[in-house]
Amino acid sequence: MTQVAPEPQHDDELLEYRLSLRLGPIHARQRLGIEREFEGRLIDREGHFCHIEKWHSIHGIIRGGLRMMGLLGRARNNARRIRTVPHRFILQNLPEELEGFRILHLTDLHVDMDPEALNAIIDHVATLDYDLCVLTGDYRKLTWGPIEASLEGMRRLRNVITGTPLAVLGNHDSIRMLPGLEDMGYKVLVNENTAINHNGTKLYVAGVDDGHFYKVHNLQRAAEGIEPGHPSVLLSHTPELYLQAAHTGYDIFLCGHTHGGQICLPGGIPILLDADCPRFVGKGPWQHMDMQGYTSCGAGTSVVQARLNCPPEVNMHTLTRGPT
Numbered sequence: 001m002t003q004v005a006p007e008p009q010h011d012d013e014l015l016e017y018r019l020s021l022r023l024g025p026i027h028a029r030q031r032l033g034i035e036r037e038f039e040g041r042l043i044d045r046e047g048h049f050c051h052i053e054k055w056h057s058i059h060g061i062i063r064g065g066l067r068m069m070g071l072l073g074r075a076r077n078n079a080r081r082i083r084t085v086p087h088r089f090i091l092q093n094l095p096e097e098l099e100g101f102r103i104l105h106l107t108d109l110h111v112d113m114d115p116e117a118l119n120a121i122i123d124h125v126a127t128l129d130y131d132l133c134v135l136t137g138d139y140r141k142l143t144w145g146p147i148e149a150s151l152e153g154m155r156r157l158r159n160v161i162t163g164t165p166l167a168v169l170g171n172h173d174s175i176r177m178l179p180g181l182e183d184m185g186y187k188v189l190v191n192e193n194t195a196i197n198h199n200g201t202k203l204y205v206a207g208v209d210d211g212h213f214y215k216v217h218n219l220q221r222a223a224e225g226i227e228p229g230h231p232s233v234l235l236s237h238t239p240e241l242y243l244q245a246a247h248t249g250y251d252i253f254l255c256g257h258t259h260g261g262q263i264c265l266p267g268g269i270p271i272l273l274d275a276d277c278p279r280f281v282g283k284g285p286w287q288h289m290d291m292q293g294y295t296s297c298g299a300g301t302s303v304v305q306a307r308l309n310c311p312p313e314v315n316m317h318t319l320t321r322g323p324t
Contacts, residue, residue: 018179023190027216031175034214039144075263075306080117082124082299085313087285089252089292090322091231097199098231098319104130105315107237107256108138108298110172111153114305117312118153121299126160130316132196133161134205135186136256136296137170137237139177143213151180158184166194166205170237170257171213172302189235191218193226202227203319206250207235212257212275217241219248231319239281239295246291253293254317258282260297264309 019028106125111118140150150173158165167186169175181188189207196203204226211217219234219241226232234250238257245253260283261270273282280286286293299312 015176015179019175022178022182023175027190028175031209031214031216034216035144035174035176038213075308078307079114079301079305079312080120082120082312082314084124084128084316085296086316086318087294088318088320089294090320091251091292092321094231094319094321095201096321097201098203099321101132101198101203101319102130103233103254103317103319104128104133105136105254105294105296105317106133106299107136107296108170108259108300108302109135109153109157110141110300110302111139111157112141112149113300113302117300117305118156121314122157122160125157125314128314128316130162131198132203132205133163133165134233134235134254135165135167136235136254137168137210138172138256138298138300138302139170139181140172140174141302143172147174147177147180151177151184154181154186155184158186166207166235168207168235168237169210171210173210189222191216191221193222193224193232195230202230204230204232205235206232208241210237211241212238219244223248223250238275238277239293240275240277242277242281242286242288242291242293246289250291252317253291254296255293256296256298258295258297259302260284260295260310262297262301262307262310266309268309270310 109121139154140147165186167188178188190209193204193206196205206222208217208219208222231251233252233254234245236255239255242253258273258275261273264270270283273279275282281293281295283295283297294315294317296315297310297313299314301307
C-alpha cells in the first residue's frame with residue numbers, strides 16, 4: 001500500500017514543506033538551520049558582526065556625526081531621490097536579435113526601511129521601459145526577524161514591474177521569503193538559471209543564493225544546462241564571487257550589496273564597503289578577465305536612512321555589440 005505524506009498542520013510546517021519541494025530537503029534544511037543559528041548572534045566565530053543593526057549605538061554614532069556636520073537632513077533627503085544610471089555592456093559576440101536589449105537592475109531596496117523612499121522607488125520604476133527586470137537581493141530592512149513588512153513592500157513594487165522579474169536573495173533576506181515572493185510573481189533563482197527567449201534567440205540568466213553571509217551559493221549548479229554560444233548573465237547579491245564567476249564562464253555579472261558606500265567622501269569615494277573583495281569591484285562597472293560586471297549602489301539604505309555623495313540608483317543596462 002502506498003503511504004501518503006501527512007499534510008502540514010502548522011504555518012512553520014507548511015513553510016518547511018514548501019521549501020523542501022522547491023529547493024530539496026537538504027538545501028532547505030541547511031538554509032533554515034543557518035538562519036536560526038545566526039539569528040540570535042551579534043558576532044560570529046571569526047569576530048565579524050552578524051547583524052550590525054543590533055549594535056544600536058552605531059545608529060546614533062552615524063546620525064550624530066551627520067547632525068554635527070549639519071548634513072543629516074540633506075543625507076535623509078538624498079536617500080529618497082532615485083535616479084536611473086545608464087550603462088552599456090559591449091559583447092562582440094552578442095546575437096543580432098539581442099542588440100539593444102535593456103535590463104533594469106534593482107538591488108538593496110530594503111523596502112521596509114522608509115515608506116517615503118519606497119514610494120519614490122515605486123514611482124520611479126513605473127516610468128521606465130525595459131525588456132527584463134532583475135533584482136539582486138536585500139529586500140528586507142533587518143537581517144533577522146519578521147518578513148511580512150518586506151513582503152508587502154515587494155508586493156507593491158511587483159505591481160509596477162512589467163514582465164516576469166528575476167531575483168536572487170541577499171544577506172538581509174530570509175529563505176522564508178521565497179514562497180511569498182514567488183506567489184506574487186517574482187521568479188527567484190536559487191543556484192539555478194533560466195533562458196529568456198527574445199526575437200528567436202536565448203539569453204541565459206543564472207542566480208546564486210547569498211554568498212556573503214550564509215555562504216550557500218553554488219556557481220556550478222547555477223550554470224548547469226546553459227547552452228554554449230549563448231550570452232549569459234549571473235545575478236549575485238554580492239561582488240565577492242567575482243573571481244569564481246569569471247572562471248565559470250559568465251559574460252556579465254550583476255550585483256549590489258555594497259550600497260556604493262552609502263555615506264561617501266566628496267567625489268563619491270566610499271568610506272567603507274561591506275564586502276570581502278577588492279575596491280575595483282565595489283562600485284560601478286568593472287571587468288575581470290573576459291567577464292564584465294556592474295556593482296550597483298542600490299536604491300535603498302541600511303542601518304541609517306541617509307546617503308551622502310552616493311545617490312540611490314536603479315540601473316538600465318543595454319546589451320550591444322558596439323559601434324558598427
